[in-house]
Amino acid sequence: MKVTRRDFLRTSAAASALAALGSPCRALAEATGPVTWTKSVCRYCGTGCGLYVGVKNGKVTAVQGDGDNHNAGFLCLKGLLLPEIMAAPDRHLHPLVRRNGKLVRVSWEEAMGLVASRFKEAAEKFGPDAVGFYGSGQALTEESYVANKLFRAGLRTNNVDGNPRLCMASAAAGYLSTYGKDEPMGCYEDIDHADVFLIVGANMAEAHPVLFRRVARRREQGKGVKVIVLDPRRTPTSRIADLHLSFTPGTDLAILNAMAHVLLAEGMADEEFVRAHVAFGEGTEANKSLDDYRKLLADYAPARAAEIAGCRAEDIVTAARWFGEQGRAAMSMWTQGLNQRTRGVWANNLVHNLHLLTGKIGLPGSTPFSLTGQPNACGGVRDGGALAHLLPYGRLVANEKHREEMERLWGVPAGTLAPKPGLAAVDLFRSLEEGKLKCLYVMCTNPGQSLPNVDRYRKAMAGDGSFLVVSEAFHPTRTSELADVVLPAALWAEKEGVYGCAERRYQLLQKAVEPPGEARPDFDILCELAGRLGHGKLIPFKTPEEAWNEILRVAKGTPYDFSGMTRERLRQAHGLLWPLPAAGHPGTRRRYVRGEDPLVPAAHPQRIQFYGRPGARAVVWLRPQKSPEEVPDAVYPLYLTTGRVIEHWHTGTMTRNCRELRHARAEATAEMHPQDAARLGVEGGDPVRITSRRGQETFRVSLAEGGRPGVVFVHMHDDRRLCNRITIDAVDPVSRQPEYKICAVKVEKA
Amino acid sequence: MSLVAGFVVETLPGAAERVAARLSRLPGISVEGGDGNRRLAAVWTAGRGGSMAELAEQLLASDPDLLGIYPTFVGNGADEEE
Numbered sequence: 001m002k003v004t005r006r007d008f009l010r011t012s013a014a015a016s017a018l019a020a021l022g023s024p025c026r027a028l029a030e031a032t033g034p035v036t037w038t039k040s041v042c043r044y045c046g047t048g049c050g051l052y053v054g055v056k057n058g059k060v061t062a063v064q065g066d067g068d069n070h071n072a073g074f075l076c077l078k079g080l081l082l083p084e085i086m087a088a089p090d091r092h093l094h095p096l097v098r099r100n101g102k103l104v105r106v107s108w109e110e111a112m113g114l115v116a117s118r119f120k121e122a123a124e125k126f127g128p129d130a131v132g133f134y135g136s137g138q139a140l141t142e143e144s145y146v147a148n149k150l151f152r153a154g155l156r157t158n159n160v161d162g163n164p165r166l167c168m169a170s171a172a173a174g175y176l177s178t179y180g181k182d183e184p185m186g187c188y189e190d191i192d193h194a195d196v197f198l199i200v201g202a203n204m205a206e207a208h209p210v211l212f213r214r215v216a217r218r219r220e221q222g223k224g225v226k227v228i229v230l231d232p233r234r235t236p237t238s239r240i241a242d243l244h245l246s247f248t249p250g251t252d253l254a255i256l257n258a259m260a261h262v263l264l265a266e267g268m269a270d271e272e273f274v275r276a277h278v279a280f281g282e283g284t285e286a287n288k289s290l291d292d293y294r295k296l297l298a299d300y301a302p303a304r305a306a307e308i309a310g311c312r313a314e315d316i317v318t319a320a321r322w323f324g325e326q327g328r329a330a331m332s333m334w335t336q337g338l339n340q341r342t343r344g345v346w347a348n349n350l351v352h353n354l355h356l357l358t359g360k361i362g363l364p365g366s367t368p369f370s371l372t373g374q375p376n377a378c379g380g381v382r383d384g385g386a387l388a389h390l391l392p393y394g395r396l397v398a399n400e401k402h403r404e405e406m407e408r409l410w411g412v413p414a415g416t417l418a419p420k421p422g423l424a425a426v427d428l429f430r431s432l433e434e435g436k437l438k439c440l441y442v443m444c445t446n447p448g449q450s451l452p453n454v455d456r457y458r459k460a461m462a463g464d465g466s467f468l469v470v471s472e473a474f475h476p477t478r479t480s481e482l483a484d485v486v487l488p489a490a491l492w493a494e495k496e497g498v499y500g501c502a503e504r505r506y507q508l509l510q511k512a513v514e515p516p517g518e519a520r521p522d523f524d525i526l527c528e529l530a531g532r533l534g535h536g537k538l539i540p541f542k543t544p545e546e547a548w549n550e551i552l553r554v555a556k557g558t559p560y561d562f563s564g565m566t567r568e569r570l571r572q573a574h575g576l577l578w579p580l581p582a583a584g585h586p587g588t589r590r591r592y593v594r595g596e597d598p599l600v601p602a603a604h605p606q607r608i609q610f611y612g613r614p615g616a617r618a619v620v621w622l623r624p625q626k627s628p629e630e631v632p633d634a635v636y637p638l639y640l641t642t643g644r645v646i647e648h649w650h651t652g653t654m655t656r657n658c659r660e661l662r663h664a665r666a667e668a669t670a671e672m673h674p675q676d677a678a679r680l681g682v683e684g685g686d687p688v689r690i691t692s693r694r695g696q697e698t699f700r701v702s703l704a705e706g707g708r709p710g711v712v713f714v715h716m717h718d719d720r721r722l723c724n725r726i727t728i729d730a731v732d733p734v735s736r737q738p739e740y741k742i743c744a745v746k747v748e749k750a
Numbered sequence: 751m752s753l754v755a756g757f758v759v760e761t762l763p764g765a766a767e768r769v770a771a772r773l774s775r776l777p778g779i780s781v782e783g784g785d786g787n788r789r790l791a792a793v794w795t796a797g798r799g800g801s802m803a804e805l806a807e808q809l810l811a812s813d814p815d816l817l818g819i820y821p822t823f824v825g826n827g828a829d830e831e832e
Contacts, residue, residue: 013794017783
């Protein structure tokens with residue numbers, strides 16, 4: 001009997017799907033023939049799904065989910081299609097330098113010589129802050145660490161920031177202000193114990209599909225599990241919602257305060273927990289009382305909040321009652337809907353308030369949990385201190401003792417580290433625009449597409465007065481097309497290093513294949529640059545493992561202590577959660593909890609200790625409703641909000657290289673409510689022009705029946721139709737995170 | 751190039767049978783099995799230009815009982831070998 005290739009594929013596909021009913025994504029190994037498998041982590045979102053990279057004849061040919069990791073073998077379509085990005089036609093293979101307006105191929109020697117001389121010259125002539133580094137939550141921890149050390153201790157500037165500023169700075173500042181320490185205290189396993197999910201400003205079904213699946217499974221298996229979704233849009237996440245509470249964009253602070261109002265009014269607060277573990281504060285001082293808090297909340301009775309938010313008061317009451325019901329575990333999850341706001345930190349504080357009021361924290365299934373967009377924003381950038389105001393592992397630039405400590409650890413003279421925080425993302429590009437920042441090194445990210453009000457900063461990046469270096473695995477991108485030097489970077493399975501995902505889980509990505517062409521790991525490029533800049537002694541590493549061993553020493557004794565995560569242990573493990581302060585320690589599922597967190601003394605008299613704050617008290621912050629920077633008016637009568645779709649990721653440089661995904665929603669559309677479309681006289685597929693005070697872009701209309709009238713949604717992944725020509729570059733005054741989620745626009749027939 | 755894909759469908763509890771009946775009526779899709787409650791194993795064989803992502807998008811948009819599509823295998827069949 002002749003078996004055609006299609007028959008073979010069909011049998012393989014059926015076998016894999018059937019096998020997946022027991023153990024998902026495992027059958028690919030058998031279906032694709034002899035390959036070697038290397039343990040790794042998905043390159044996409046911040047969930048950090050474990051996987052194995054299949055290599056045949058020196059090429060990545062397949063992936064399979066790691067059944068021993070938290071994702072239990074599940075991957076989303078993007079993850080499954082990772083092999084396609086490795087040999088993409090736009091992989092960047094050779095160094096390029098701009099000459100007479102055109103990028104031309106040069107040797108590594110020439111490219112690196114030019115980069116080093118321009119950075120050196122700018123720092124000498126204009127001072128250390130004339131240079132800067134803009135990194136990424138996709139870079140490996142060792143790469144971010146080397147860049148951080150080189151720029152701060154070598155070039156002596158704190159102008160070190162990165163794209164996590166655009167997606168999670170408000171979450172970080174929310175944790176820091178409430179608990180005194182950044183990063184979630186809970187873990188993914190809490191999903192399996194939660195009785196109530198409060199999903200706020202997060203479209204998990206599309207942005208975090210594997211975690212969403214775990215929530216959906218818990219909902220069906222747990223007894224009476226409730227899912228509350230707070231989102232102006234009716235997204236696929238709301239399919240499993242028992243209550244979808246849609247509201248006018250930017251009014252969720254009123255709703256969250258109203259939920260707290262109900263919790264207190266109906267006796268659902270845990271008074272004993274509040275007395276033992278909570279302080280109250282306003283502004284930046286914890287100098288208020290529960291009575292002060294009650295007075296603030298008096299302005300947020302459900303009816304009043306509903307009026308502000310354009311929703312039903314009874315829905316707010318229902319949400320609060322479900323959340324506050326005694327004996328039921330409550331888990332909140334959020335992402336950019338809260339973070340990308342001019343009051344993103346306040347919004348984060350208000351979610352934490354609900355947990356602190358009810359004591360639903362630090363127990364299985366009860367935790368506030370911020371989701372993350374990038375695979376190593378937490379581990380490499382937030383924890384590693386590669387943001388302008390930070391130093392590694394919880395230390396702050398503005399803290400003299402922290403600077404002294406880092407100077408000792410890095411072996412540099414006292415006073416080397418500058419005391420003034422550097423420029424945060426948008427400010428960094430504004431400095432480029434003003435001509436103060438002369439040289440910028442961009443690694444593994446695409447600000448020419450991803451910055452808000454992007455045309456303004458594209459001009460700055462392309463300007464004659466600036467020198468822009470871009471290290472990228474793909475070319476052209478909307479940033480590399482503006483660069484003076486484009487360095488070819490190795491991608492994902494072509495290099496080795498650590499990723500740290502949303503639940504404090506650190507995992508090692510092992511090298512599986514050689515990089516193509518002349519591409520090199522960013523780690524090697526940065527180490528060479530350090531040598532050329534005269535900082536070879538500061539950056540002496542020959543391998544990422546050597547850097548990791550130094551990182552372990554830098555983290556030791558801090559609240560992040562993961563000094564027990566040796567390289568060998570990471571190679572063997574399927575992810576380890578910090579704190580993990582000794583080689584034999586199992587890791588910490590729940591921080592601040594006696595018996596789990598090694599930083600809480602075993603003899604501590606209470607079950608929880610918020611050791612990050614004075615008096616070990618977390619803070620319930622008094623935060624009023626505050627409107628977004630821009631609200632609709634007569635000229636710009638609609639809200640624009642931006643976000644993600646399941647098929648694509650970030651600026652699409654990777655997902656557009658997958659044939660499967662390129663044909664699926666790669667084009668950004670203007671998703672409108674049928675009422676708005678009818679008013680405008682347009683139908684699905686018609687071209688419309690969206691205009692804000694900053695710029696305009698043309699899209700085709702897609703109609704969203706379940707949407708909210710007055711709100712237009714555009715996804716962020718399209719590199720030809722840039723939603724960020726329109727978005728606003730106003731930032732949160734604390735976190736400096738831009739308000740991508742809300743601006744005022746008009747929509748016209750194009 | 752044609753496309754052959756294996757995938758798992760997650761549905762609301764108890765909806766798998768109804769979703770299976772609906773999927774089986776769609777061109778190129780065969781339902782290979784299920785857990786009798788909320789999960790199905792299926793194969794999609796598509797002609798030239800078929801896209802698993804497009805299929806997933808269409809299925810998710812058209813059926814509120816469907817919670818997720820998790821591909822387990824994607825293979826391209828060369829036309830000359832068919």
